Amino acid sequence: MPRHALARTLATTLLMCGLGAVRAEPLLNGFDLTGASVPVQAIQRGGPPKDGIPAIDRPRFVDATRARLDDDDRVLGIALGGVTRAYPVRILNWHEVVNDRFGDRAVLVSYCPLCGTGxxxxxxxxxxxxxxxxxxxxxxxxxxxxxxxxxxxWSQILSAAISGPLKGTRLQAVPLTHTRWADWRQRHPDTEVLSAETGFDRDYARDPYAGYGRVQQLMFDVQHRDDRFPLKEWVLGLRIDGTAKAYPFSVLDRIVGAAGEIDDTVAGQRLRIRYDRSHGTAEAFDVQGRPLAGTMAFWFAWVAFHPGTEVLRAR
Structure with missing residues (x-):
């Protein structure tokens, strides 16, 4: 067999057997990004490797009287199936994921310090x-x-899988309140609180992102920017039947003052927005008063994922 024919045959054999072949699929942190539903070049390493930020798989809880929290501490609060729980941001800063259960229901609690999104x-x-x-x-x-x-x-803000066998699958949102500990404790004095006894050696009294929310700069690039509001202005974001709308806190403040409610309609659905300046929180409810799964986020994060978002304007 001629030498060039032998070389072609060997190359074909190696390719078929997967030996010595150069992998064509894009890999990052060990994840195969082939066919990702977002631009692969826009996916970035955040620094730590896979599981370098460890999820909490066996969360422990204490009652409110034993929680070592200051009134101003931020928490993510969930009320589900008669159970109320608070997840301190000072813990979530170091873990970002809590795999929890409310009775027989699995609940994934997530927090992104870079976007402010719980x-x-x-x-x-x-x-x-x-x-x-x-x-x-x-x-x-x-x-x-x-x-x-x-x-x-899975993209947290998109609430969907962007690559892998489950690409395109959406996550079912659970309503969550992002507020101060004093506010959540007053509303739910019987709340359970995620314990700092996580099984990991972390200094939960130290904020690794201290000052980040006050600096008008980003650590990582985004695909779309919009300068109508400061990068890190807080907004409440809603997605209803494919329509996205943002409620900037500065606009809510002008409309309702220190605390109050406004009625609105998104995608034909009537709803109510409740805002409280002192606790730095906003929530959405349907006309029956049931909580909707809104997302508090920095403006840059919400608009990066929703470039066509509607925005509440002062009347």
Whole structure:
């Protein structure tokens, strides 16, 4: 056999057997990004490797009287199935994911310090038992989670898998309140609180992102910017039937003052927005008073994922 024909045959054999072949699929932090639903070049390493930020898989809770929190401490609060729980941001800064259960319901609690976004979900049944972890990757400066069952990557703010076997699957949102500890404790004096006894050696009294929210700069690039509001202005973001709307705190402040409510309509659905300046929080409710799954976020993060978002304007 001629030498060039032999070389072609050997190359073909190696390719078919997977020996010595150069992998064509894009890999990052060990995740296969082939066919990702977002631009692969926009997915960035955040610094830590996969699981370098460890998820909390066996959360412990204490009652409110034993929680070592200051009134001003930020918490993510969930009331579900007769159970109320608070997840201190001072702990979530170091872990970003809590795989929790409310009775027989698995609940994924997530927090992205770079976007200010606390979001909770009921994960798909296929992923619930194994839980979720932190991939060490970012898209639009927002954490990409991964499920341990399939290694699919999930965008927190998009609330959907962007690569892997479950690509395109959406997460079911759980309403969550992002507020001060004093506010949540007053509303829910019987609340349970995530314990600092996480099984990890972290200094939860130290904020690794101290000052970040006050600096008008980003640590990682985003695909879309909009200068109508400061980068890190707080907004309440809503997605209803494919329509996105942002409620900037500065606008809410002008409309309702220190605390109050406004009625609005998004995608034909009537709703009510409740705002409280002193606790730095805003929430959405339907006409029956049931909480909606809104997302408090820095403006840059909300508009990066929702370039066509509607925005509340002062009347």
């Amino acid at each position: 979001m909770a979900f009921e994960p798909p049944a296929r992923t619930a038992a194994a839980g979720f972890g932190v991939s060490g990757l970012l898209y639009n400066s927002d954490v990409l989670l991964y499920d341990r069952a399939t290694s699919s990557l």
